[in-house]
Amino acid sequence: MDAPLSTGRDAALTCSVAKGDTPMTIEWTFEGRPVGSDMGVRVLSAGPRTSFLAIQSVGAAHSGVYKAPAIVPFELKEALRLGQDTALTCNVLRGDLPLTITWEVNGGAVDDLRSARVISAGPRMSILTLRSVGGDTGGLYTCTAENAIGRATHSVRLTVKEAPEIVPFDVVAPLSTGEDAALTCRASKGDTPMTLSWTFDGRPVTSEMGVNVISAGARTSFLTIQSVGAANSGEYTCTAANDVGEASQSARLTVKEAPEISPFSMEGPLNTGEDAALTCRVGKGDTPLTLDWAFEGRPVTPDMGVLVIHAGSRISVLTIESVEAAHSGAYTCTAANAVGNVSYTAHLTVKEAPEIVPFSMDAPLSTGRDAALTCSVAKGDTPMTIEWTFEGRPVSSEMGVLVLHAGSRISLKYPVYHDHFISLFLFVICTTIESDLHGSSEAPEIVPFSMDAPLSTGRDAALTCSVAKGDTPMTIEWTFEGRPVAELQKVRVISGGSRTSLLTVSSVDGSHSGLYTCTLHGYERGGHGGPLGAAHRQGSVALPPEIFPFPALDALMDGDDASLTCYAYKGDTPMTISWTFHGRDVSMERQFTTQAVGTRTKMLVIPAVSHGHSGTYTCIAKNAAGRAEYSTQLVVKVPPEIFPFPTLDALRDGDDATLQCYVFKGDTPMTITWTFHGRDVSMERQFTTLSAGDRTSILLVKAVSHGHSGTYTCRAKNAAGVTQLSTALVVKGQFLRLWKCASVTKRPPFSSCCSAPPVSAS
Structure with missing residues (x-):
């Protein structure tokens, strides 16, 4: 051939044999293979020495190289x-x-x-x-x-x-106070570098908590607690994070806590006939609990004149109406649970007035006879003073009367000098207690009472109003902020005798916080009735935080600014408010900004959000009474973005063409479509489209020709927006020209800025 031929041209070759004997045969081969009509080749004979080979409309298959x-x-x-x-x-x-x-x-x-x-x-x-x-x-x-x-x-x-994956871990069994605890967090999968962090009930673990964290390589972290206490009970979470994502695994540590009784005592010695009350309150310790009372080491029984009242699972009140000397002694409350037991003892002392054994003369005596009287005090506290009087005058030796002391007894003996009968008036007076027992009408006196400390919501509470002094009858009444306590729910008043009243509150909440007053009625002095004595103390309920719900942010576009406001509308102050993102404290990351607005509000601001900001945001409010948290989802809508097509600049007429549209960014689900000069290619048989996953679409054009020249556009669309990328393909002989442009519209209505310049026939 003189020169290369273009596709579609005709070709002819002539084989002429100048010399050689005839007959002869002339054969054509193509690359060593005999030429056949199936190759699109025609062989013509022009005599015994000439043969023509003709090819109509040559193609690449006919090329001999x-x-x-x-x-x-x-x-x-x-x-x-x-x-x-x-x-x-x-x-x-x-x-x-x-x-x-x-x-x-x-x-x-x-x-x-x-x-x-x-x-x-x-x-x-x-x-x-x-x-x-x-x-x-x-x-x-x-x-x-x-x-x-x-x-x-x-x-x-x-x-x-690969995102991290943590091997599950757990605490084998509940631990007793004082034991050591250890947790191992190991990330079995995930690209490095990665970070391993621990939280306790949502708060980052710190050494101030008595917790040690030890790193053992890039994939393992140990958490250890030496000598656990009740404060260590809670949920421990390990979070592994890398550039791809994060994983968390949690374990709950339960510390078994022995009971602890709040100290109690009797407010001084009591007089015979007064009422007594002791309150045994268990401030700490696992439930279920048993509370038992003993007197001098023996279990308390009703036949002792003692009443035991249980006010919830953690409070027991022992009351004695009208104490006697026999009630003096040690009263012990014992609290026990599955972990252990503890006891606390208070001593009751009863002051007893003297009681004289009756005595008298059997018969009148004659003058000159001897007489003797014995005054024996059967009951009464010592020391005491015993005196004799005669007709109201103190007895003396000048009267011929001899007084002998024999311990707590006195013997009086005297001779009779006068011839008449003598009447003897004897009085035994215990001067040390006379003023306590035989004074004028006495005003009431209430033993002071108070709460040991603020209570957390859900705990039980009890107040004991005990009247140490005052004449009976009397009436004891309770009020709350000046109103009868009967108006409150879950409040019960129990009488513990004429001088004791017990107020109990089961499962306290914020409505129970306020001033409780015990008032005595029914005592009269000087003809005037009404309350003569009162005592009160503040009963405080510590309120844990409550967070006002805030909405989810589910319609943000890539690049928008976001803000979340956390408002703790309930709960005692001071309180701390913090934000976490997927369990991590946002204060450690520069991409977030937090701003406190007063003591109860904290804002979280995220400028120019991206897909990586999508996830769970949690606000945590914490005070001395407890904690509260509220979470919401932030969803960032990301429009599609198409990876540029590879350049196809060497196609010839008859070649196959392929275009791959890969959407490397953007939310799913999405749709990917192709158009040719603005027409959907799915409607034309000459084009084939293949889906290769959610983000890739392939356009196939077999055996391209001049009619396939034009603009091809890939269009990707999701809820956030639409993106398209176009290529202008020109098929002319061995030449190809390519133009590209792209546009992105994030919000409807969607529009296109893509176009291709016309292709010249030359």
Whole structure:
């Protein structure tokens, strides 16, 4: 041939034999193979020495010089996250047919991967799709194209980013106070570098909590607590985080706590006949609890004249109406649970007035006879004073009367000098207690009472109003902020005798916080009735925080600013308010800004949100009474973004063409469509589209011709917006011109700015 021919031209060759004997045969071969009509070649004989070979409309298959394959380079823009889909397109731009296209990963066949699928898209194209990539999917992927002349390869490395995965851990059993605790957090999967952090009930763990955290390499963290206490009970969470994501694992530590009794005592000695009350309150300790009373080591029983009242699971009140000397002694309250027991003892002292054994003369005596009287005090506290009087005058030796003391007894003996009967008036007076027992009408006196400390919501409370002094009868009444306590729910008043009243509140809440007053009625002095004595103390209920619900932010666009406001409308101050993002304290990250507004409000501000800000945001409010938290979701809508198409600048008439549209950013679900000159290609048979996962669409055009020249546009759309990328393809002989433009519209109505300039016929 004088020169190369263009596709579609006619070709002719003449074989003329100048010399040689006849007959002879003339044969044509093509690359060593006999020429046949199936090759599109016609052989004509022009005599015994001439033969013509004619080819009408030559094509590449008729070329006598074979070409080795050439693969259009392909690549991956970025590493993939675990679970994403992707596709690799191997397009053999040049090379004689037939071609064999194969795929390998790390030197082995891709058939060994369950997620891999190979799609043949014509004789020059092979597409490898990978669905939901995992850790075993990463590696070096190689496409090999081979024909009779040679082979070509192209490789690309696929990197799969793996989020952390934590091996589950737990506390084997509840621990007793004083034991040591240890938790091990190990991330079995996930790319490094990664961070391992611990929280306790949502708060970052610090050394001030008595907790030690030890790092053992990039994937393991130990949490240890030496000598646990009740304050260590709660949920411990380990969070592993890397660039891909995060994982958390929690374990609850339960510390078994022995009981602890709040000290109690009797307010001084009591007089016989007064009422007594002792309150045993267990401030700490696991439930269930048992509360028992003992007197001098013996269990208290009703026949002792003692009444025991249980006010909830943690309070027991012992009352004695009208105490006697026999009630003096040690009263012990014992609290016991599964962990252990504890006792507390208070002593009751009863002051007893003297009681004289009756005595008298058996009969009148004659003058000169001797007489003796014995005054014996059967009861009464010592020391005491015993005196004799005669007709109201103190007895003396001048009267001829002898007084003998024999311990607590006195013997009086005297002679009779007068001839008449003598009447003897004897009085025994215990001067040390006379003023206590035989004075004028006495005003009431209430034993002071109070709460030991503020109570947390849900605990039981009890107040004991005990009247140490005052004449009976009397009436004891309770009021709350000046109103009868009967108006309150879960409040009960129990009488413990004529001088004791017990007020109990089961499961306190904020409505029970206020002033409780015990008032005595029914005592009269000087003809005037009404309350003569009263005592009161403040009963305080510590209120844990309550957070006012705040809305979710589910309509933010990429680049918008976001703000969340946390308002703790209930709860005692001082309180602390903090924010976390997926369990991590936001104060440690620069991308977040927090601002306190007073003591009960804290704002969280995120400027220019992106997809990475989507997730769970939690506000935590904490005070001495407890904690509260409220969480919401922030959703950032991300519009699609298309990876630029590879340039196809060497297509010829009859070649196959492929375009791959890969949407590497944007929320799913999304739709990906192709248009040719603005028309949907799915309506035309000459085009084939293939889906390779949620983010990739491939357009195939087999045997391109001049009619395929024009603008091809890939359009990706999701709830956040629409993006499109266009290519102008020109098919003319061996020449190709390409124009590209792209537009992104984040919010409807969507519009396109893509166009291609007209292609000249030259």
